[in-house]
Amino acid sequence: MRMGKIGTVPILLMVVIGVCGFASCNDEISSQQQNKLEAVPNLCAELEKLGTVPILNTGSVDAIIKGLQNSTAGLKSYQCKVEYLFSQPLLESKTLRMGELYYARFNNTSRLRISFDTLTQDDGPQQKYIEHYIFDGQWLTHIDYQIKQVQKRQLAEANEPIDAFELAKRNFPIIGFSKTEDLKKEFDVNLVSDSNEQIHLGLKVKPDSQYKDDYKSAEVWIDKKLMLPAQLTAVSTEGDIYEIKFIQPKVNEPVDEKIFEVAIPPGFGKPEIIPLKK
Numbered sequence: 001m002r003m004g005k006i007g008t009v010p011i012l013l014m015v016v017i018g019v020c021g022f023a024s025c026n027d028e029i030s031s032q033q034q035n036k037l038e039a040v041p042n043l044c045a046e047l048e049k050l051g052t053v054p055i056l057n058t059g060s061v062d063a064i065i066k067g068l069q070n071s072t073a074g075l076k077s078y079q080c081k082v083e084y085l086f087s088q089p090l091l092e093s094k095t096l097r098m099g100e101l102y103y104a105r106f107n108n109t110s111r112l113r114i115s116f117d118t119l120t121q122d123d124g125p126q127q128k129y130i131e132h133y134i135f136d137g138q139w140l141t142h143i144d145y146q147i148k149q150v151q152k153r154q155l156a157e158a159n160e161p162i163d164a165f166e167l168a169k170r171n172f173p174i175i176g177f178s179k180t181e182d183l184k185k186e187f188d189v190n191l192v193s194d195s196n197e198q199i200h201l202g203l204k205v206k207p208d209s210q211y212k213d214d215y216k217s218a219e220v221w222i223d224k225k226l227m228l229p230a231q232l233t234a235v236s237t238e239g240d241i242y243e244i245k246f247i248q249p250k251v252n253e254p255v256d257e258k259i260f261e262v263a264i265p266p267g268f269g270k271p272e273i274i275p276l277k278k
Helices: 011-018 031-038 043-049 058-073 180-186
Strands: 077-088 093-106 109-121 127-135 139-144 149-154 187-194 198-205 215-223 228-236 241-251 272-274
Touching: 058 187, 058 198, 058 228, 077 109, 180 187
Parallel strands: 149 272
Antiparallel strands: 077 093, 077 241, 093 109, 109 127, 127 139, 139 149, 187 198, 198 215, 215 228, 228 241
């Protein structure tokens, strides 16, 4: 992948969670676009049952993307449970991590925390497996309880902090965050199905895309009630599959700032500090 891995979690995880994050786009949905969105027929689902998945007109897709942008633009906080499944079909291997995600904005700065609690390898038993990833706009801190190590990686200058999900945007165009034209430049985006509860979009990497060496395709399922992503699946060029589900989401509810302050337990090694490369 483009940036490899941060600890044991691929950068794709940060990217995927970015779809739920702050959006800089202030575009409003026009009445014409809204009518297109509401008029997307459930015929897609029926055709899918018959084995025929249609590629609908891009106007409908544009309206859906703008609907996501409209929802994320007003997002002040987000909390949910996370299921992260990493599969390697060639090796017949699967690893499932479960945990929680917290995102909030405080005084024009944002905080992100991803905490994993358990790990299940293939058909084995669920194990206690604690890891924390915390981003404060400048530093990404990784606390690994298995090896009792801490890594602090600087990702921005002290006087130029970045939003927690701007980090994700640097590595992968994000539905609901990236502009429609940016997505279309790199992907063929199509509507796979539309049910009462979810919209299913498919993204196929274009032959000349800057991501052609990293990814083959991606899919996103959008919660129609919240108009926010509920699940995302991506396939790498090696055939590895990343599946992430956002469960029991809480939108714009109060988040205690202290939840982003995780103390380093006794007995851990001295933190590894990786400064920002100039």
